[in-house]
Amino acid sequence: xxxxxxxxxxxxxxxxxxxxxxxxxxxxxxxxxxxxxxxxxxxxxxxxxxxxxxxxxxxxxxxxxxxxxxxxxxxxxxxxxxxxxxxxxxxxxxxxxxxxxxxxxxxxxxxxxxxxxxxxxxxxxxxxxxxxxxxxxxxxxxxxxxxxxxxxxxxxxxxxxxxxxxxxxxxxxxxxxxxxxxxxxxxxxxxxxxxxxxxxxxxxxxxxxxxxxxxxxxxxxxxxxxxxxxxxxxxxxxxxxxxxxxxxxxxxxxxxxxxxxxxxxxxxxxxxxxxxxxxxxxxxxxxxxxxxxxxxxxxxxxxxxxxxxxxxxxxxxxxxxxxxxxxxxxxxxxxxxxxxxxxxxxxxxxxxxxxxxxxxxxxxxxxxxxxxxxxxxxxxxxxxxxxxxxxxxxxxxxxxxxxxxxxxxxxxxxxxxxxxxxxxxxxxxxxxxxxxxxxxxxxxxxxxxxxxxxxxxxxxxxxxxxxxxxxxxxxxxxxxxxxxxxxxxxxxxxxxxxxxxxxxxxxxxxxxxxxxxxxxxx
Amino acid sequence: xxxxxxxxxxxxxxxxxxxxxxxxxxxxxxxxxxxxxxxxxxxxxxxxxxxxxxxxxxxxxxxxxxxxxxxxxxxxxxxxxxxxxxxxxxxxxxxxxxxxxxxxxxxxxxxxxxxxxxxxxxxxxxxxxxxxxxxxxxxxxxxxxxxxxxxxxxxxxxxxxxxxxxxxxxxxxxxxxxxxxxxxxxxxxxxxxxxxxxxxxxxxxxxxxxxxxxxxxxxxxxxxxxxxxxxxxxxxxxxxxxxxxxxxxxxxxxxxxxxxxxxxxxxxxxxxxxxxxxxxxxxxxxxxxxxxxxxxxxxxxxxxxxxxxxxxxxxxxxxxxxxx
Numbered sequence: 100x101x102x103x104x105x106x107x108x109x110x111x112x113x114x115x116x117x118x119x120x121x122x123x124x125x126x127x128x129x130x131x132x133x134x135x136x137x138x139x140x141x142x143x144x145x146x147x148x149x150x151x152x153x154x155x156x157x158x159x160x161x162x163x164x165x166x167x168x169x170x171x172x173x174x175x176x177x178x179x180x181x182x183x184x185x186x187x188x189x190x191x192x193x194x195x196x197x198x199x200x201x202x203x204x205x206x207x208x209x210x211x212x213x214x215x216x217x218x219x220x221x222x223x224x225x226x227x228x229x230x231x232x233x234x235x236x237x238x239x240x241x242x243x244x245x246x247x248x249x250x251x252x253x254x255x256x257x258x259x260x261x262x263x264x265x266x267x268x269x270x271x272x273x274x275x276x277x278x279x280x281x282x283x284x285x286x287x288x289x290x291x292x293x294x295x296x297x298x299x300x301x302x303x304x305x306x307x308x309x310x311x312x313x314x315x316x317x318x319x320x321x322x323x324x325x326x327x328x329x330x331x332x333x334x335x336x337x338x339x340x341x342x343x344x345x346x347x348x349x350x351x352x353x354x355x356x357x358x359x360x361x362x363x364x365x366x367x368x369x370x371x372x373x374x375x376x377x378x379x380x381x382x383x384x385x386x387x388x389x390x391x392x393x394x395x396x397x398x399x400x401x402x403x404x405x406x407x408x409x410x411x412x413x414x415x416x417x418x419x420x421x422x423x424x425x426x427x428x429x430x431x432x433x434x435x436x437x438x439x440x441x442x443x444x445x446x447x448x449x450x451x452x453x454x455x456x457x458x459x460x461x462x463x464x465x466x467x468x469x470x471x472x473x474x475x476x477x478x479x480x481x482x483x484x485x486x487x488x489x490x491x492x493x494x495x496x497x498x499x500x501x502x503x504x505x506x507x508x509x510x511x512x513x514x515x516x517x518x519x520x521x522x523x524x525x526x527x528x529x530x531x532x533x534x535x536x537x538x539x540x541x542x543x544x545x546x547x548x549x550x551x552x553x554x555x556x557x558x559x560x561x562x563x564x565x566x567x568x569x570x571x572x573x574x575x576x577x578x579x580x581x582x583x584x585x586x587x588x589x590x591x592x593x594x595x596x597x598x599x600x601x602x603x604x605x606x607x608x609x610x611x612x613x614x615x616x617x618x619x620x621x
Numbered sequence: 622x623x624x625x626x627x628x629x630x631x632x633x634x635x636x637x638x639x640x641x642x643x644x645x646x647x648x649x650x651x652x653x654x655x656x657x658x659x660x661x662x663x664x665x666x667x668x669x670x671x672x673x674x675x676x677x678x679x680x681x682x683x684x685x686x687x688x689x690x691x692x693x694x695x696x697x698x699x700x701x702x703x704x705x706x707x708x709x710x711x712x713x714x715x716x717x718x719x720x721x722x723x724x725x726x727x728x729x730x731x732x733x734x735x736x737x738x739x740x741x742x743x744x745x746x747x748x749x750x751x752x753x754x755x756x757x758x759x760x761x762x763x764x765x766x767x768x769x770x771x772x773x774x775x776x777x778x779x780x781x782x783x784x785x786x787x788x789x790x791x792x793x794x795x796x797x798x799x800x801x802x803x804x805x806x807x808x809x810x811x812x813x814x815x816x817x818x819x820x821x822x823x824x825x826x827x828x829x830x831x832x833x834x835x836x837x838x839x840x841x842x843x844x845x846x847x848x849x850x851x852x853x854x855x856x857x858x859x860x861x862x863x864x865x866x867x868x869x870x871x872x873x874x875x876x877x878x879x880x881x882x883x884x885x886x887x888x889x890x891x892x893x894x895x896x897x898x899x900x901x902x903x904x905x906x907x908x909x910x911x912x913x914x915x916x917x918x919x920x921x922x923x924x925x926x927x928x929x930x931x932x933x934x935x936x937x938x939x940x941x942x943x944x945x
Contacts, residue, residue: 133796141903143661143707152664225674226665255913280679285709301708301718302895304795325795329893330903333774338790338893341782497655497908500663504673539663 130309133617134600136346136610137335138305138326145296146285147267147303148216149224153611156264157348158326161307161613162203163267163290166169166194166260169607171374173430173519175258179208179268179291180246189253189562192539196244200314202270203296203329210240215271217248224279231260231523253560255567256520262375263292264611265518293319293615303328319615332468335359345600349373349592353469354415357593367598370417370591372609377426377524378592380418380513380514381479382585383503387545388449391460391509395453397582400510401439403446403485404478404585413473417593421586423579424525428589429517431571436579446485459488463502466495471512474587478510503539514590515540519607521571522559529556529583546583628929635925643697643914643920647690650910656682656708657908680706693914703911704916716897720919722792723896726888727881729812730819735822735874738827743863745828746835757832761825773818773891780814787813790893815892819885823877827870834866841865867938872944877930879924 101339111244138158144150166180167230180194200208218238219229234254240457260266268291273284288296291314292553294307305326309319329335336356338344340363349370352360361368382400390396406420425432460482464475479489489510490601502508517524527533530552533541551574594610596603599620606612653794658676665672677683681692696703702712745757764772781789788811798809838844839862847857886898901916903909935942 135795143664143907144709150661150665152661230669280706281709300895301710301715301895302722302899303792306796323796327791327795327893328895329790330890331893334777334790334891334893337774337777337782341785341789343788343790494654495906496663497653497660497906499655500659501655504659504662535670537673541669569936619687 110525127139129317130311130319132321133323133325134321134617134619135325135327135344136614137344137348137351138328139335139348140330141302141328142305144285145288145299147288147290148220148269149280149285151225151227151264151413154172156611158305158307159267159288159290160263160292160295160608160611161294161324161615162288162292163263163269164613165261165263165268166196167261168612169259169262169375169519171607173259173374173607175261180261183258185258187347188522189255189257190250192248192250192257193241194246194248196246197314198244200291201312202272202291203310204270204273205312206270206272207289208247208268208270209243211243212268212271213246214238214240216269217266217273220269220274220279221266227518228260230527231256231265253562254522255559255561256522259519259523262608262612263443264608278371293613294324297323305429311548313615316617317361319613321614323481324614332356335369338593339366345597346603346610347595350467351593352595354417354593355469357417357595358415360595361593362455365598366595368441368593368595369604370593372594372604372607372612373590373592375519375607376516376517377428377519378590379421379426380474380512380587380590381421382587383508383511383513383544383579384582384584385506385544386547386583387506387508388509390453390455390458393453393455394581395449396455397585398439399446399449399453399455399485400482400487401480401582401585402442402449404587405441405481406587407441409474409477413470413477413518414588414590415470417591418588419591421588423575423586424529424584425521425557425571425575426517426589429524430520431568433572433575435572436575439582441481443481450486455487457488459490462489462491463499463508464491464493465512465514466493468500469513475512496545503543504537506536506543510585511543512587513539513543513584521574522555526555526559529578544583546581548577548581548583551577623772624933628933631929631932635922635929637917639921640694640697643694643918644690646914646917647693650908651686651689653908655908656680657910658682660906660908661707678858698919702915705909705912707909708912709905712911715900715912716915716919719794719895719897720899721881723885723889723898724896725808725812726816726819726894726896727878727885729816730823731878731881733816733820734823734827735870738824739831739867739870741824742828742831743835743858745837746832747858749836750782754832757828761828764821765825765829769818769887770891771824773815773888776814776818777891787811789814792895800883815894818892819881819888823881826877827874827882830870830873831863831866834869835862838862838866864938868935871931871934871938875927875934878931879920879927882920882923 101267108483138154140154142152142154144151145155145159147155147163166178167175168178179197179200181197183192183194188578190611196210202208217232222232225576234250234252236251237249241247254349270289273289274282293310293313295310297306297308299305300542307324309322329338332353335347336352339347339360357368360366384391386392410418410420422434423436462475465471475491479491482489503511512597528542529546531547534539534545554570554574558567561567561570601618603617605616628893657680658673661676662673704711705715741757745754748754777789780787792811793807824844844857844861847861882898885896886902889896891897895917901913904912
């Protein structure tokens with residue numbers, strides 16, 4: 100069965116199989132037990148429609164839900180929507196909603212909420228969703244359980260934007276006609292998810308508790324989840340080691356500790372659950388000024404960097420060298436592109452051809468912990484070997500943001516999520532229409548190539564999958580030849596957990612999906 | 622009467638100082654690169670300039686800096702510490718939630734360090750040149766020189782992970798829902814490691830100070846007179862030497878008590894202690910200006926008050942000292 104047919108025949112029954120746990124056994128049990136999870140850093144808020152950072156998504160993914168969920172192959176499955184149809188011209192998407200779903204305050208969830216969320220709330224508060232919904236012309240509730248999205252032009256990734264992080268359903272009855280950002284209800288989030296918000300002791304922990312009225316019987320199976328705030332990485336490792344913590348999300352402890360902790364009795368590690376995000380790190384090169392405006396110099400940098408050594412030393416194996424702008428987990432990834440094996444002599448040659456005149460280049464590391472620091476040191480060493488003068492500028496996160504978004508750098512580390520589709524997570528960094536001061540996550544390197552702009556535009560409106568693939572193949576070839584940024588790694592974030600926790604990760608967004616399907620073995 | 626007048630004058634001076642500190646802090650904080658809007662946008666991993674501008678307007682960061690300062694000072698005069706847009710709560714609430722934990726930690730560490738520091742110093746000065754003196758010196762030096770951070774990690778490793786005697790992080794057992802005595806006992810257990818780690822450094826300082834000061838006083842004429850009168854050595858030590866030797870220790874303790882709140886940042890970070898030091902540190906990283914400035918303000922107010930208390934304490938330790 101082809102993927103598209105599969106999508107179009109989405110039915111309610113599929114949703115039940117995602118959990119991988121037979122419903123009959125679950126239904127008999129009431130939720131019990133507690134789970135202790137590290138959250139790092141403490142989130143600024145839990146209203147997922149407003150706050151978008153990682154910690155918020157991990158906790159609020161239990162409170163809020165999207166219409167669909169995605170498995171590790173990014174195939175959509177029914178969730179709050181039980182099914183959907185797509186018109187042959189791919190301009191009309193009609194979703195059927197699950198009946199009997201209730202908000203945490205007992206009010207029924209309906210098509211009006213979906214319309215409010217997608218047409219009014221999120222376009223105002225969430226820049227990513229605003230971008231994703233740019234192709235949408237009208238959103239209408241046909242009846243209380245049917246919603247119709249009409250598009251201005253075909254937008255192939257459309258069915259990939261309905262997970263809870265991108266399009267969390269927001270209760271209309273609480274937010275309509277209010278100042279969304281200042282609504283007091285933001286402190287007591289109301290969603291439809293398997294857990295309800297219980298309490299937040301600032302600086303200490305956030306507690307969520309099982310939603311007894313949840314719309315899937317037997318879910319959730321764990322009664323209470325505590326997200327504990329432990330600000331120091333070594334202390335987080337100690338907390339897991341002492342048995343007080345059950346789940347440590349990726350990046351919360353240093354990578355050398357991951358290796359050690361994973362070997363403890365009763366501990367396990369997995370890199371699953373990042374397929375949707377497909378994080379890719381790179382060295383952002385300021386294409387605007389000499390010498391980095393010269394493609395040979397950029398190629399020299401890509402050639403000088405020892406990707407393999409970096410994988411082992413900085414990431415302790417939890418990274419894969421990147422060969423181009425597409426993470427290999429996302430659709431249309433191609434490896435038929437130019438390769439840049441580590442070769443200092445070649446790099447020196449390219450620098451000479453590119454007219455590098457011995458300028459000192461400012462390198463901006465990413466202040467996210469030891470691995471990023473090591474990575475920066477390796478890059479500096481590699482570039483120095485090739486004859487490039489490097490000046491490392493250490494900052495905190497705010498300073499990094501400021502410099503990158505104001506284009507005040509020569510080379511800067513960055514990493515981004517690719518959201519399952521090149522149109523959603525890749526194009527934004529390379530199309531020239533996205534060049535604007537003020538954000539580190541658009542085309543901060545200042546890469547301008549009309550051909551690339553045209554290809555990305557054509558790909559997103561292309562209806563035929565094979566043709567779409569051909570366009571993206573071409574995109575990858577051009578970008579890899581041009582090296583607008585020096586790609587470093589696909590990061591395979593490791594999640595540490597105790598083996599008593601089963602089925603912890605059940606979708607492509609990993610811990611950012613709810614813990615509702617997780618079980619504790621007795 | 623004299624005492625009251627003294628206190629009022631000092632308080633007035635203190636308020637002026639606090640306002641000056643607030644102004645300097647405000648300017649310093651805004652001089653750091655990046656602002657709360659850019660940090661929040663950065664954390665989202667995805668933000669367009671429109672979103673950042675919207676946040677900036679929401680936070681009032683699009684106003685001229687001078688205007689922002691005037692607004693801020695006006696609020697302070699009205700005892701309003703502002704609102705944290707990031708946390709969606711009034712700053713006063715955030716600080717009040719955290720202050721008890723910090724006062725408990727620094728207060729207990731302060732008392733522990735003072736008691737043990739002075740006791741060890743006094744003991745040491747009595748046994749000058751013996752192995753006891755050397756041992757106290759060496760131990761003191763080690764605690765003084767060892768980074769607090771490392772000490773804290775080792776304490777967690779030994780007492781929490783290996784021996785499993787004491788909890789290694791947090792303020793109380795999360796999810797235990799204890800109350801009354803059980804809760805107090807629980808908090809006390811959590812308090813042991815962080816307050817001891819924090820106390821050790823200061824203890825070393827006070828021990829050395831007490832020892833040196835007692836040695837000095839012991840050479841003075843009135844001590845010789847006391848000895849000549851045939852007073853018992855223990856009484857000479859307590860009533861004559863220690864009492865006089867304590868003055869410089871009190872001075873130092875007064876200064877350090879104010880600084881301890883800031884010094885607790887590391888301890889609070891390692892032990893995940895939800896105090897004001899960490900609130901301040903997080904606010905700094907997040908450029909949460911109002912919270913950061915609120916913490917600074919509270920810390921400087923505490924320093925002013927503690928200095929005043931120290932001055933009053935002088936008169937108790939040595940009644941010859943007059944307030945002026």
